[in-house]
């Protein structure tokens with residue numbers, strides 16, 4: 302059997318971005334893929350190791366003989382600084398050679414988000430790294446907002462007129478896989494990735510309405526937004542942070558600069574929002590009679 306080039310540990314394999322990275326990596330037989338998480342994903346037949354980022358005792362066994370780590374930042378990390386200091390220390394002890402971290406694109410209010418802390422710990426760690434910083438995933442429509450769109454025909458979101466840059470996580474997954482394959486040109490750098498469109502939620506709902514032939518409305522009520530976040534399992538502290546960040550962003554007049562980093566690497570244009578909605582038309586279509594109000 303041909304010797305595998307690298308042992309790559311994929312954290313968050315079931316996350317939006319993790320699934321896209323796994324999709325591309327599964328087609329490339331030159332590396333040994335190891336999934337690290339709290340639960341094995343049933344779709345893929347790769348080696349699985351238990352890894353709970355909230356439990357430092359799971360780090361060493363998950364990182365044994367790993368060359369490259371693809372790291373995501375799960376929302377519910379209890380102590381960001383301690384967790385990632387320890388995780389990076391164990392990476393070094395276990396002779397991990399490189400780390401690729403999926404962060405988020407910088408904005409004026411990035412200091413609110415914990416990703417910054419993780420980025421600076423990675424930079425100080427002495428490990429080879431690449432930080433990939435994408436904008437907002439289109440897949441939030443088919444995950445986070447899916448029930449709202451399908452069952453309630455409305456999206457609860459205050460500050461709906463602020464422009465967001467939308468990117469297809471599949472495009473991001475493609476770039477991350479390229480870097481996992483060969484980091485040489487991206488070593489110790491940060492790459493921001495954007496899609497081609499800055500659109501507010503009103504425009505997105507108009508597109509959904511046109512494609513799905515059902516009215517998808519905006520519900521700008523803050524109480525309803527908080528209720529929907531609670532239903533999605535966010536804790537009070539996560540909700541408070543999200544609200545501060547969300548309002549700060551929506552009052553900010555700065556707009557996201559679009560870059561062509563994806564096009565330079567993939568040699569094609571990023572997915573358009575319309576194309577994404579068409580690709581997911583059956584996921585977004587209503588499965589039961591809609592209720593007209595969330596309240």
Ligand SMILES: NC(=O)c1ccc[n+]([C@@H]2O[C@H](COP(=O)([O-])OP(=O)(O)OC[C@H]3O[C@@H](n4cnc5c(N)ncnc54)[C@H](OP(=O)(O)O)[C@@H]3O)[C@@H](O)[C@H]2O)c1
Pocket residue numbers: 312313314315316317318319338339340352353354355372373374375376377403404405406416434435436437438441
């Ligand atoms: N969503 C966006 O629009 C967006 C935009 C830009 C960048 N990003 C970045 O992309 C990355 C992934 O985001 P996402 O939205 O794709 O994530 P997600 O769908 O919320 O998934 C989070 C992942 O983390 C895992 N996880 C949760 N708690 C864990 C723990 N204690 N230990 C180990 N694994 C744990 C979850 O798996 P289990 O629960 O099964 O363990 C899941 O696979 C993050 O770094 C995020 O900052 C996201």
